[in-house]
Amino acid sequence: MGLRRVLEPAGVLPQAAWRLDASPEIAADEVRIAVQRLNLDAASFRQLAEKHGGDGAKVRAEVAEIIETRGKMHNPVTGSGGMLIGVVEAVGSESPLGLKSGDRVATLVSLTLTPLKITDGLAKWDGRSEQIPTEGTAILFGRSVVGVLPDDLEPELALAVYDVCGAPALTDRVVREYDGSVTVAVLGGAGKSGSLSLAAARLAGARTVAVVRDENEAATVRGLADAIAIADARDPVAVAEAVGTPVTITVVCVDVPGCEHGAILATEAGGTVIFFSMATSFPAAALGAEGLAADVTMIIGNGYLPGHAEFAVDLVRRVPAVRQLFESRVAGH
């Protein structure tokens, strides 16, 4: 679990630590990765970009400062991280991960718990996109989760898919837990996790509603959802009106705060809300449902399910609209 990498406070797991030891020497159960590219969590990148008014140089300086100070890319405001890709450089004699030097891999655990050392000062990044081409080292623990990169997808594309691969797998599971006709609304359906969740819900047999911000986003999801509703996800009444008849399951994939109440209002009694946005407020969700007397099950989106990476990559292969959305998002940066 990487306990030996925790510098402060003592006794917590690496994710909860303020500071990790990111030194490149590995223990017997560790693996060292030569880092090639980081993918910042969307909520984290948005917070940094807004804080610095879109000034890429300042965003870059702050990301470098966070990594240097904390020994990991763990945004202290949003609490979120991201993922990385790279090449296996050294494998400890007792590592259970089954990797060998030279494997091209993506980490499937958050950067918030991955010891990370950058050696190029992020010089190849302009601070204006979530993906950071860079150099340095990262450490995997015995209990880490890692995916070997697929041959048929560009590494940038695979990284973007892996970053959100928990969402479609969990959406699929929850849809299959309900009997009969299931309707799924996805707030932020035009985003990465949102489009994958829409595709997963439809393939699991649900009728799908994409809730998007404007006509531009609506054009992006055409063909991906059975219905499209335009609303500001932070406006609970607008969301409920746009969705219409309450749905069985609502999936929240909008990376801005304040989307809890619209999701709850849009969901029928006995239904489920799955929160995938790292901008979700625990008290706002808990007290919002209580205040609305809403008998809905609210799930914290877990970034890990067995087979989640393969499941998401398979969706990208099978659903051209999803692949197109990811390709344009990756190219757009």
Add this chain to the structure above:
Amino acid sequence: MGLRRVLEPAGVLPQAAWRLDASPEIAADEVRIAVQRLNLDAASFRQLAEKHGGDGAKVRAEVAEIIETRGKMHNPVTGSGGMLIGVVEAVGSESPLGLKSGDRVATLVSLTLTPLKITDGLAKWDGRSEQIPTEGTAILFGRSVVGVLPDDLEPELALAVYDVCGAPALTDRVVREYDGSVTVAVLGGAGKSGSLSLAAARLAGARTVAVVRDENEAATVRGLADAIAIADARDPVAVAEAVGTPVTITVVCVDVPGCEHGAILATEAGGTVIFFSMATSFPAAALGAEGLAADVTMIIGNGYLPGHAEFAVDLVRRVPAVRQLFESRVAGH
């Protein structure tokens, strides 16, 4: 839903609002309560008491200031509120709540969304306990949830039970969703929501483990759980070791931050963690499970389920150890 009471920001629900209009004049679908007693959420009271080093006068001044500024008791740091009891004073002609003037009631929605005006400056409260005897007015909306106080329980006791009544009802529901032999660990088993959750889990057929802080707390829960484990809930490795074989369901009722990872580690693959503490961090839970490759369902404790208040009161009546724990807690203040 009380939208007309929202002063700022516009368009959000009362729970998300910074400031509510707490004026005592009611609209046709509203009800006015003459307030008798507030019960602060445990995480909120703890935060205030710690901030002021236990100085009751300063705690009282800050609570009065929050209510005056926000038009509701909504702790801006913890995001949590509490409940209140009082007597129905006026009922709007279109109120669907079925109340009449003179009914003694407890609100079952959070204080974070209840318009509240205090008229005695909290003068009867010493700032040293969660329960505040006071005077003033509170407003209920058409969609609020309210419980008439039971005849056979002291109002202070009923208020303490109602404050946490979502926890046992949801624990009961989740236990019954699993087939076969179910084990439930409750972090904070010696507290209000914890003891009720232990009782509910046992009555639903589960084997129960109370995880408590020390020998004093262990003595409190003797008879209430099938096993007792002593550990600091913020120390994930200690919690996992104290619980031993991972359990089917872990319920988190400890009102301090940092209990997410211990709960996840203590739960078996395919199991469920229910977070009832308002001190829960959404990112710490989501990224912690991912980082541990833990295939657990994580539920945000919803304070509302149909019949939750009656269910909790029934537990207090049926389980003497729970009643004793509540009585000593209420008397202790």
